[in-house]
Each structure stands twice: as structure tokens, then as C-alpha cells.
Amino acid sequence: MDNKLTYDLTYKDVVEILKIAEIPAMANLRLELEGLKLEVVFRESAAGDKPQVMDDAAATVAVSGVALKEGLKQDPLTITSGKNEVREQTGGVSVRAPLAGTFFRAPAPGAASFVEVGQTVRAGDKLGLIELMKLFTPVNSPCSGVVIEICANNQELVDCDKVLVVIEEEK
């Protein structure tokens, strides 16, 4: 701390100054507050210049004619929806996801899948797992029969009600 320059500027000041300089002003700024004088001159911007990046605070300043979408966050997860799915298989019993989450076909990474197409299952057999907030819910077969279709991939994000497995019920 010995040879440091001492001055009155704090990080709080820096943040305030930068925020002010981020407000999209068409005119130059000269500001005088108690203890602080600030002058900001913007360059003449050519047509087609990219708009400056704005932080959330500055984004609330209304600028006519410009819709600012910087603050919107898009959900990066795309979820396969199951609501309007129609299964055409005759005699097929659709086993649907009881809740939204990540579908796992095997009990652990690298382990064999619970079921494969063509496999015979009994009522209550585990067909897969759905993970939600780190909790795993089993997806069990509602009937005895043969797995005729597996409709979701391992680690796929599925919506509630998405058809996961189709079973041909034994007569």
C-alpha cells in the first residue's frame, strides 16, 4: 500500500460514471454533482454503427424507435413437447412421462439400458428414469407385454406427458 497513488476516485464512482456514459444520448453530457464534475463527448457516429452495449440499468431508458432486447434471456433448453402426440400403433400402450425433466434410459452412465425394443416386460418393471432438480422418478410399465417402441433418447429433456415408450400389451 506504500507507493500507491492516493486519489478520491472509488469503484462506486467508476460504476456511476460508466453507467452515465452508457445512456444513449444524442447530445454530449456535462454533469456537475457535489464533489464530481463529469463531461462526456460522443463521437459523431456514422450511419449503420452498431448500438453500444448497455447494461440492465441503462436499458430501462426509453429510446424512441429502438426496441432493446439485450436484457431478455432465452431459455437455452429446448424441450420436446408431448401434449399433442398421437400414437398410431394398434394395441400399443403409450407410457408417458409423469413430469417434465431429463429422461434416462439406464440406471447409471455406461450401464445397460433398462429396456430395449423387443424386450418382454411385466407390469411394474422400470422402463426409465426422469430427473428433475436432481431427483429421479422411475417410469414403470403399466402392463405386461413387449416393448415395441422407445420414443425418447437417453438424456433427452422431455415435457410432462411425452410418450416415452410404447408397449404392446399381452392378451
Next chain:
Amino acid sequence: MKKLRFLDETICQGQQNLWATRMKTESMLPIAPVMDDAGFYQICIMAPVSFESAAVYLHENPWDRLRLLRKLMPKTQLDFLVRGRNVVGWKRQPNDVVELFFKTLRKIGINSVKIFDGLNDYTNVEYHIKVAKELGFWVKVPLSYCVSPAHTDQYMADKARELVGLGVDSIVQSDPAGLLTPERVRTLIPAVRQAIGQEVELQFTTHDTTGLGNECTREAIRQDVDVVWTCSRPLAYKSSLPAPLDIMRIAQEEGRETELNEHCIREIDDWFRWVAYKEKRPIHERVKYDPQFHAQYAAHSIPGGMISNLESQLRNLGLEHRLQEVLEEAGRVRAELGYPVMVTPFSQFVGVQATLNVIEGERYKTVPDDIRLYGRGFYGKPIVPLDPNVLDRLVGDDPLIDPLEGMDEPILPRVRAEHGPFASDEELLMFLFLNPAMLADFNKNKKPITWDTVRSPLSTLIKEVAKRKDLSMVKVERGSLKLTFSR
């Protein structure tokens, strides 16, 4: 009354509560020397979530972060939170892993550990306490409060007495949901203090979630607790902890001296203000107390972060209008599951089961495996017995589980044989704590930790203004400083 001491949680709980645990090491190191000078009794530098977040989301080696912080904060006691049987991560670890982890922390020079169990079931962590003490750690165990018929002053006092019997150095009266009131603190702290005696260190922490954080801390200070926890102002309040300057003022009003250096605290607050701006994180005001909100929140006690999660889940199903129903159902589920402390994983259990109950229209029709295991005793003894009908739905004919079973069987030799060789114990522990996908991600993306050793508002201003191609001139006059920047 004794001098009041402070434990700092800025870079641990503060960023976990408010910044999704995304604070980079480069934001911690420049201010570390000032934190070391500030007079904190202890500084918490990592917990399971920040360990994982560093490796997986920030591409940093968490062990390096620990080493660097230790180097830059040589004088202050450094602290690490351990989540009971998980230690770090989400798998239950046997005793040999617990021992190796503590030894590794000791090698880095960590002084103190907080050993946490979400059911206050201390048989789960008896081994941890024993080993940590043998290795010379200052051992702290949190005693978690929540609102329930079970959490009486007597219950808390008995639990505290149990901890003294296990030889802990410090008991932390903690309130993770921020539900304590000053009136309750007035009876609770004396009850706990009576049970543990004057010699055992008593720490206190609460969150500002319902707006009572500072006033509860004031009451605890009046009741002569030894240590209180705070977070630097930009990472304080809302679901986080009170800020140190405010608590210093309260301590002064209550006639208790502190060891904190106000100048350093202001410098730390100022630095994190800059980090908050850079990371686009809002700085929160204190929550305004609302008795109705307090009562509603007390019933379900689901943490705010999880409520947002549940809200998104419901929105995906077009059911976001049923959030209130889910929260009310959560109140019932919480009681039926024996009032676990609403932290990971139990807050998930209550939240997810309540959501399922509402979505399916039939209660406990679908039950996640982990909740069945909880019913069978896998996580330890519940705080109160589960509702017998619900227990039946969860467990059926499945046998009860002894959570300690198998914990004294070593796994390290087998892990080394099957997955080694490991370059170090640190590498081995990382293999145990992170799942394969996370570990692969870390190994692929890890970068060395770099940081700017120059901590100067002036040079920061110049750098930032220089980036702004749209500015042709900036002139600042502040006190003795006159700065002109022009292209």
C-alpha cells in the same frame, strides 16, 4: 460483554445466494489482501456448490482457488463447508474419502470446517467431527432452525448439548430460511447457551429473506453470541446475509466492540460494487418485513431460488397459475415428511413431491426414488417421524436402511486400482466428487487462473473508457483528481 467477532461469507454463501455461484477467482484475489487485513475472525472460502461451480461453469481448478486465497490471506482463519455424507458433490462418501478430503484441505492450510447435516442428525457426521478434530481443524457444526412444531427451544438445546458431547469447537445457530424473529432469538439463544455452557463458542447466522436479518442479529448480539456472519454489502440482503457496516453499527449501539477495520470494510464493499457492475448483478436493498409473507413462507419454507425453478417447470406445462397450490401443498408435504431442514436435498424433496401431487391430482401417486430412500432412513433419522400413511406410500414393504452401513468400508484402494493412476489426491477427490460428464467437461475446458493484481479504480476507469469507441472525450474532476481522456 465479549468483543463481537465476524465470519465473512461474501465469496461463499453471498455469491451462492445471489450470483448463482458464478463469482470468478479473478474477482476474489485482488481484494483478498484487504479482506485479510479487515479483522475477520474467519473467512469462508468454499462450499460444495462453489467447488462444483468453479470446475464446471468457470473452468477453474477449485483447488488452485483455495491455494491462491490461502497465499493472499495469510493471517486470517479460512473455512470450508462440508455437506455431511456427500462431503462435496452428490454421492455419499465413505469414511476413507472423508479422511482423505480433510487431510487434503489441511495440506492447503484450511483452518476450520463447518460440517453440516440437513436433518441435524449428528450420527451421520460423528466420524467427520472426530477426524477433523484429530487433524487440528476448528470444527463448527450448524444447528439449523426452521418453523415447525418440532423445532422448540428444548429441541434446539438438546441438539446443541449433543454436539458438545461430540467435542465440537463451535456451534452455529443457523437459520437458512431466514425465518427467525427477534422474539424467538430472545428465548432460543439463551436456551442453547444454557445447554452448552459459557466456554463453547456460539456463532449465529440468519438470512434477510423476510426482512428480519439485522434485527435478529441485533438480538443475538444482545444475547452475547460470540460470532456473527456477514456478506459484503453488494452481496448482502435479500436471500443473503446482513452487511458488515450495518452490523458494526448495531454492535456499537448494543455496546459491543468489534475487531473489524471500517476502512478495510469500505474498501471491500467498494471493490465488490465494481465486480457486481462488471458481472451485471443487482445490489439488493433490505427486504421489508411483511407478517403475512412471513407466515406464508414459514408454512412451505421453500427457498426463493427453488420457487423460481418450480415456476419454470409449471410454466412449461401451462400450469403456472397453480404455483400457489403447489406452495400450499408443500406445507402439507413438509409436515408429512417430518419437517426436514429446507436445504438441499430436502427442499427438493418437498418442492418436487408437492409439484407432482398437484400435477397428478392424486397425492403420492408418483414418488421419486430419493424420497423413498429418505423414508427408509437413507439420509438419517428424520427430525420428527414421518406421517404413518405417507411413510407407507413411500416405503411399503421395503426394508429400512441404516445410513451408516458400509461407510467404514474403504473404497479408495479399489478406485485407485480401477480408475487410476491419479496425479494427486486432489485429482482423485475431483474424480469422486464430480460426475463423469462434469469431470470430462472440466478436463476439456480448464484454464489457469489469471487475475489483475492492480486494483485501482483509476486504471479501471481509464481501461473501460478506452474500450468505448463511441466516446471521444471524457473529463472527470473528483476531489484532487482531474482526468481527461480524449481520442
